[in-house]
Amino acid sequence: MKLPRSLLVLAMLPLTACSTLADITHTETVKPWDRGLLAQDSLQLEPDAMQSYVDDHIYFSREASTGGKGIGGGGCGCN
Amino acid sequence: MKTRSFVLSVSLLFAALSPHTHAETAPSFKLPGAHSAVSLEAHRGSVVYLDFWASWCSPCRKSFPWMNTLQQRYREAGLTVIAVNLDASRAEAEHFLQSLSVDFTVAFDQAGQTAEAFNVLAMPSSYLIGRDGKIVHQHRGFRQKDKAAIEQSIRKALGESV
Numbered sequence: 653m654k655l656p657r658s659l660l661v662l663a664m665l666p667l668t669a670c671s672t673l674a675d676i677t678h679t680e681t682v683k684p685w686d687r688g689l690l691a692q693d694s695l696q697l698e699p700d701a702m703q704s705y706v707d708d709h710i711y712f713s714r715e716a717s718t719g720g721k722g723i724g725g726g727g728c729g730c731n
Numbered sequence: 732m733k734t735r736s737f738v739l740s741v742s743l744l745f746a747a748l749s750p751h752t753h754a755e756t757a758p759s760f761k762l763p764g765a766h767s768a769v770s771l772e773a774h775r776g777s778v779v780y781l782d783f784w785a786s787w788c789s790p791c792r793k794s795f796p797w798m799n800t801l802q803q804r805y806r807e808a809g810l811t812v813i814a815v816n817l818d819a820s821r822a823e824a825e826h827f828l829q830s831l832s833v834d835f836t837v838a839f840d841q842a843g844q845t846a847e848a849f850n851v852l853a854m855p856s857s858y859l860i861g862r863d864g865k866i867v868h869q870h871r872g873f874r875q876k877d878k879a880a881i882e883q884s885i886r887k888a889l890g891e892s893v
Contacts, residue, residue, distance in 0.1 A: 684854045685817035685843045691787040 754865035757781070757858065758848035762815065762838040765828075769813060769838035771860070777809045778888045779860040783846055785817045786827035788854045790873040795831050797878060801885065802835040808889045809862070815840050817854075857881070861888050 682690070689695065698704045712720035757779075761770040771779065782798060784791035795814075802812040812835035818824040821839055828837065840846065849858060853871035859881075861867045868884040870877065 683843060683846070684851055684856075685783065685785060685846050686819075687854070688785060688787045688819060688823075 754861070754867060756864055757860045757866050758845070760838075760840075760845045760848065762840050762845065764836060764838045769836055771813075771864075774811045774813070775864055776862055777811050778805075778862060778885065780810060780812045780885060781849075781858040781860060782812065782814045782855055783817055783849070783851050783857070784814055784855045786823045787818075791855045792827075792831070793875075794855055794873040795833065799832065799834040801882070805885060805889060808891060810885060810889060811836065813838060815845055817841075817843055817846055817851075859884055859888055 693699050708721065715721075757771060759771050761768055761772075763769070771781075780798070780801060782794065784794070798812050798814065801810065814833075814835060815838045816824040817840055818827075819841055821841060824839060846856075849856070855873050857870045857873075858866050859868040859870075867888050868881070870881055
């Protein structure tokens with residue numbers, strides 16, 4: 653007996669769903685003492701706080717009319 | 732039936748409470764040290780301040796001078812400070828140690844087995860182990876404001892007047 657292809661696909665669907673779910677829920681926790689690499693300066697979101705401050709300041713002074721990095725307008729009433 | 736469920740619930744209650752009411756015995760370890768092997772068993776009878784640290788952890792660096800002070804202040808009273816390094820490479824730990832003066836025992840655990848046994852949840856973590864080998868006090872992280880409280884529990888464990 654030959655099963656229709658669509659039926660076979662339907663039968664396989666829950667299997668794939670299960671494996672994806674298992675992949676999502678499976679999390680490997682990094683031990684506190686294994687965070688040496690993550691603690692490196694080059695892996696910080698802001699490697700240099702002063703540099704980010706200066707960049708932000710310049711960006712805001714140029715883009716203030718559109719609210720800079722924020723969401724509000726600059727008070728010109730144009731946006 | 733009623734008595735059985737009562738007994739069950741009481742025993743369950745005790746099972747739930749017991750980790751809090753009884754101090755846990757510190758897991759024993761034997762690790763390579765700077766000169767010779769360091770084991771917890773060898774220090775049974777003295778109060779041990781066990782600290783877990785790594786070279787990349789900046790609060791750990793801040794805690795080192797203070798641990799020196801602790802060791803100097805309470806050596807006579809019977810305190811031993813053991814700092815277990817958890818760096819993956821020993822060279823990095825040695826480099827860190829060269830930049831500081833260390834007046835206490837240092838041990839190296841590259842595999843992190845002792846950290847696993849003590850269930851270390853933060854860096855640095857410290858455990859105060861009493862003369863009977865039981866964990867009296869544990870602490871996560873290192874902040875200047877915590878120093879007084881830790882020192883107080885050390886004095887208590889040593890049997891000194893607080």
